[in-house]
Amino acid sequence: MLKISARMLTNRQLFQLHMGLPSVVSDPLEIVKAEGIYLYDVSGDQYIDLVSGVSVSNVGHRHPMVLSAISEQLEAYMHVMVYGKFLHSPQVKLAARLASVLPPALQSVFFVNSGSEAIEGALKLAKRLTNRTELVSFRHAYHGGTAGALSMMGHERLKNAFRPLLPATRLLDFNAVDQVHQISSQTAAVLIEPVQAEAGIILPEPGFLQALRDRCDETGAILIFDEVQMGFGRSGKLFAFEKEAVIPDILCLAKAMGGGMPLGAFISSKERMQALAHHPELGHITTFGGHPVSCAASLAALEIILDDELHLKAEDKGRMYEDALHDHAAIRQIRRSGLMLGIELQPDIPMYELMQQIFKQRLIVDQFLFNDQSFRIAPPLTITHAEIEESAGRIVQALNLTIGS
Numbered sequence: 207m208l209k210i211s212a213r214m215l216t217n218r219q220l221f222q223l224h225m226g227l228p229s230v231v232s233d234p235l236e237i238v239k240a241e242g243i244y245l246y247d248v249s250g251d252q253y254i255d256l257v258s259g260v261s262v263s264n265v266g267h268r269h270p271m272v273l274s275a276i277s278e279q280l281e282a283y284m285h286v287m288v289y290g291k292f293l294h295s296p297q298v299k300l301a302a303r304l305a306s307v308l309p310p311a312l313q314s315v316f317f318v319n320s321g322s323e324a325i326e327g328a329l330k331l332a333k334r335l336t337n338r339t340e341l342v343s344f345r346h347a348y349h350g351g352t353a354g355a356l357s358m359m360g361h362e363r364l365k366n367a368f369r370p371l372l373p374a375t376r377l378l379d380f381n382a383v384d385q386v387h388q389i390s391s392q393t394a395a396v397l398i399e400p401v402q403a404e405a406g407i408i409l410p411e412p413g414f415l416q417a418l419r420d421r422c423d424e425t426g427a428i429l430i431f432d433e434v435q436m437g438f439g440r441s442g443k444l445f446a447f448e449k450e451a452v453i454p455d456i457l458c459l460a461k462a463m464g465g466g467m468p469l470g471a472f473i474s475s476k477e478r479m480q481a482l483a484h485h486p487e488l489g490h491i492t493t494f495g496g497h498p499v500s501c502a503a504s505l506a507a508l509e510i511i512l513d514d515e516l517h518l519k520a521e522d523k524g525r526m527y528e529d530a531l532h533d534h535a536a537i538r539q540i541r542r543s544g545l546m547l548g549i550e551l552q553p554d555i556p557m558y559e560l561m562q563q564i565f566k567q568r569l570i571v572d573q574f575l576f577n578d579q580s581f582r583i584a585p586p587l588t589i590t591h592a593e594i595e596e597s598a599g600r601i602v603q604a605l606n607l608t609i610g611s
């Protein structure tokens with residue numbers, strides 16, 4: 207039988223034949239270059255990225271300072287040893303810089319590879335600290351795809367086929383202060399996104415996060431904030447917890463943390479974090495966590511955000527989109543935290559058709575996992591006012607074409 211060589215096939219055919227994928231993607235965009243807020247495909251078309259690789263590219267694609275930090279580290283070393291055995295200067299510099307912008311209760315950084323792994327590490331730390339098993343999370347929460355993170359997911363659709371998952375999990379409703387009493391002296395951890403992202407950008411009502419903090423203090427449960435999606439300036443503050451001035455016991459970060467490279471972390475106090483080094487020693491192990499190249503990129507990205515005050519500018523930039531879109535007839539509601547918007551359409555507006563119209567306008571947007579009638583706008587925080595006006599104008603045009611006006 208004639209064996210077809212991979213070289214005779216197009217990338218598109220190889221994609222269909224050999225890529226393991228979690229969904230059926232018939233005609234994916236083939237990207238050949240990314241720069242700032244722009245993506246370029248194989249046919250030379252330019253797109254404005256309004257998703258940032260799902261809250262990753264906060265400093266834009268291939269920021270020159272991130273690139274030079276990566277090159278410099280590549281000249282020195284890449285992976286040399288599993289996490290924590292050697293001192294890697296990119297890790298310690300990054301940990302110290304993060305500590306300098308975090309409160310005293312969050313000074314010890316455990317580096318991992320991803321958001322899901324940050325959640326796993328945080329749950330393990332909470333169990334180890336409390337010697338309890340019950341884990342509390344919230345309906346419509348997304349915390350990642352690994353077994354522990356999946357156990358905390360607030361939606362059955364992606365979860366049910368994989369049971370049994372972690373036992374003793376309990377779901378509460380987001381913003382339901384009257385359910386907070388269900389957190390008890392059996393509870394090891396309460397895991398929450400301070401702004402629920404995949405639920406469609408659901409903001410905490412004033413006092414809700416504080417009520418959780420108070421109840422965790424009363425019961426000894428560990429409060430974990432998942433800022434994998436909202437961290438690093440997206441919310442208009444460097445971290446979303448600053449908005450409500452409620453400080454978690456453990457903070458989980460990833461996505462934008464690496465400036466485009468894979469990196470995550472869970473952060474707690476030195477005292478708490480030490481529990482992973484005793485009874486048992488090696489309480490969490492990772493080979494690549496805190497990869498030196500990722501840490502170098504991450505430090506550069508953090509300095510860019512702080513120097514250019516991207517976090518402080520996110521609020522005004524987000525409001526520009528809100529002002530441009532809020533009175534459109536096709537839009538039912540806009541929910542927003544900084545430069546992260548959930549645009550909810552009127553019930554009769556067909557989402558699929560709108561997505562196609564937006565794509566024709568050469569814009570990249572995305573839907574949410576747990577909110578079918580909303581789509582997200584979350585461009586790089588570096589986007590300029592002129593680029594916001596341009597992209598908002600194109601969204602209006604796509605909305606007009608969808609409703610036929």
Ligand SMILES: Cc1ncc(COP(=O)(O)O)c(C=O)c1O
Binds near residue numbers: 351
């Ligand atoms: C809030 C939140 N937590 C955790 C994760 C999991 O992160 P990762 O995909 O890096 O494992 C995600 C990913 O979308 C997320 O949005």
